[in-house]
Amino acid sequence: MGELDHQALQDALGEDADDTLTLLVAMASATDENLRRLVRALAPRLILDRCRTGMPRRRGVGRPRNVPAHVGGELDIDASMDAIATAAGEGRPPALDELTARDWGRPELALCLVVDRSGSMSGARLATAAVTAAACLVRAPREHAVIAFARYADVLAPLQGGQDPGRIVEDVLALRGHGMTSVSAALEEAGRQLAGSRATRRVTVLLSDCRSTDEVDALPAARALDELLILAPADDADEARRIARESGARVGEVVGVDDVPALLDRLLDPR
Structure with a gap:
């Protein structure tokens, strides 16, 4: 019967967080039912806690x-x-x-995460999506939304839905890949979600290589957003850099899973 050694897991995270998080995500689909259940219960909490570590002052909560x-x-x-x-x-x-x-007045920050689920969703890519979702949730605790997209955009968590953060991360971990990619449709849905926000800043975070396959230009939708941050894989960021350059967005290149929270902070507070 499968079981988890929590101390060994913490030690492994200290030695190689990227590989450990990727392995943990893979274990969420283990054939051993008990192990799968333990991992699915543990992974969201562990990822959320890790994304809180070293976080700057919370922007997402307004002043009372x-x-x-x-x-x-x-x-x-x-x-x-x-x-x-x-x-x-x-x-x-x-x-x-x-x-x-x-x-509490207006929150300072609302975040809408847009996750590209086209193609394969497993291993490091799925772990990156889960960590990015957790980083967004803890940085904008009052107003956050999560969208997953391939050809169509699916709202996993609406902006003011009030869902438990652990459940949202769990839903991201359950994502499976699809074929076509419509960046434009996803950004349009992000705009609709953020339209109801009361926050001072309304920011869309796009986790994608930005390579559309539906032949619809994503630039109009990107330019229509108040603020767009793009997190692109470091080995495939050319299209993301182009869209950022032509739309006024900011882009960061994801090298490793555990780098995402700090990268998001740099993009949120460029100096």
């Missing part, structure tokens, strides 16, 4: 402020005590506009 309760937010009992006491002394319930609420 006090507002009248009728505006919205969560009731601040401490700040409302005087109004509650006054109303009680007058023998009436307090009015909403007398109470104080805590509102």
Whole structure:
């Protein structure tokens, strides 16, 4: 019966994170049912925790402020005590506009990850997709979306769906490849997802080599986005660099699975 040695796994991550994460993803499809179940339960949490390590100050959460309760937010009992006491002394319930609420305001960052699932989805490529999803989720905890695409775009997690991050990473790990590639359709769906965002920055993260096979030019859709970051494989980044150059996007080249969080941070905060 299959089992996992957690200490050995941590040691392996310290020695070679790329190979270990890739192997862990492959084990999620193991024939041993018990091992497969253990890996599928562990992998999303491990990947999310790893993506939090060394993360800059969280951009995705807005700063809290006090507002009248009728505006919205969560009731601040401490700040409302005087109004509650006054109303009680007058023998009436307090009015909403007398109470104080805590509102987090607009989030600073919304991220929509767009994952290219055309072709083969296994090994390092699937691990890279899962790590990229986790990195996006922890950097934009309030507003994030995940889209997978081949010929058509499938929304795995809508922008304000409120899904558990571990479940989203698990869904990415379950992706299987398809044939055709429509970058344009995927970017158009990203634009639709981000259109409902309240965030100060609305950023699309495209994980792809950007080689469309549907003969539809992706540039109009790329240019229509507020902000586009492209993560392309280092050994096949020519088309991604071209689209970035002609659309005003920023592009980073993925060398290894474990490099993605730091690469995403550099693209989000270019200096």
